[in-house]
Amino acid sequence: MQELDILANNLANSSSQGYKADQEMYSLYTAGDASGSEDGAPQTQPWIKSTWVDFTQGNTAPTGNPLDIALVGKGFLAVRGPSGTLYTRNGGLKVTSKGDLVAAEDRAVLDATGNPVKIDPTRPYQIDSSGNLTQDGNTVAQLSVVEFSNPHDLVKAGQSYFKPTGPGNVATPAVATEVRQGQVEESNAGPAEGAVRLVSVMRQFEMLQKAITLGAEMDKQAISEVAKVYP
Numbered sequence: 001m002q003e004l005d006i007l008a009n010n011l012a013n014s015s016s017q018g019y020k021a022d023q024e025m026y027s028l029y030t031a032g033d034a035s036g037s038e039d040g041a042p043q044t045q046p047w048i049k050s051t052w053v054d055f056t057q058g059n060t061a062p063t064g065n066p067l068d069i070a071l072v073g074k075g076f077l078a079v080r081g082p083s084g085t086l087y088t089r090n091g092g093l094k095v096t097s098k099g100d101l102v103a104a105e106d107r108a109v110l111d112a113t114g115n116p117v118k119i120d121p122t123r124p125y126q127i128d129s130s131g132n133l134t135q136d137g138n139t140v141a142q143l144s145v146v147e148f149s150n151p152h153d154l155v156k157a158g159q160s161y162f163k164p165t166g167p168g169n170v171a172t173p174a175v176a177t178e179v180r181q182g183q184v185e186e187s188n189a190g191p192a193e194g195a196v197r198l199v200s201v202m203r204q205f206e207m208l209q210k211a212i213t214l215g216a217e218m219d220k221q222a223i224s225e226v227a228k229v230y231p
Contacts, residue, residue, distance in 0.1 A: 023053075060180060063183060066181060091185065111142055112143075131145045
């Protein structure tokens with residue numbers, strides 16, 4: 001059921017920009033009162049110990065919209081969250097009537113100094129591969145694009161955002177990330193692969209259901225036979 005929930009969530013977000021798929025990490029569980037097998041070894045069962053985020057690069061798709069950006073590399077775009085800085089790969093940006101550059105959920109995009117980016121909403125703007133934003137040939141701001149030494153220590157904060165955990169996982173200015181204007185990064189959760197795995201999980205679930213039903217019928221039959229009194 002846990003694996004089914006993870007697969008269903010990945011499939012539901014297969015078209016979400018910048019989405020990173022969840023994957024399961026298995027371990028073995030040994031019951032405290034396990035009677036063990038015939039050779040005396042304790043019986044174990046697999047279970048999902050934890051999940052991890054697959055940060056594999058998704059495909060980039062051109063949109064022709066100058067408000068869209070795609071990050072190619074390991075970087076993240078910094079935005080202002082409700083209780084600190086959050087990071088995202090979703091580059092579908094918007095400009096408010098007041099000139100605020102915002103990402104999904106209208107969270108303010110931050111510049112390299114940690115301040116919200118403001119531009120003239122009546123004029124076009126350009127963003128180069130390093131994240132420098134210019135209008136009329138003048139540099140207005142540099143987008144805060146950062147990288148983490150251990151991105152797997154990031155945890156999801158909603159569908160589009162991440163926040164770091166651990167004292168050593170500090171955001172540093174990106175050095176190996178390219179910003180592409182007019183493109184977006186697609187979800188790395190492949191719908192075809194997810195559908196195949198979903199069918200496989202459902203078949204395993206059905207087999208387990210049949211095994212449980214068969215076991216219950218055998219127990220019922222055994223009880224009824226034992227209760228009979230033969231002359």
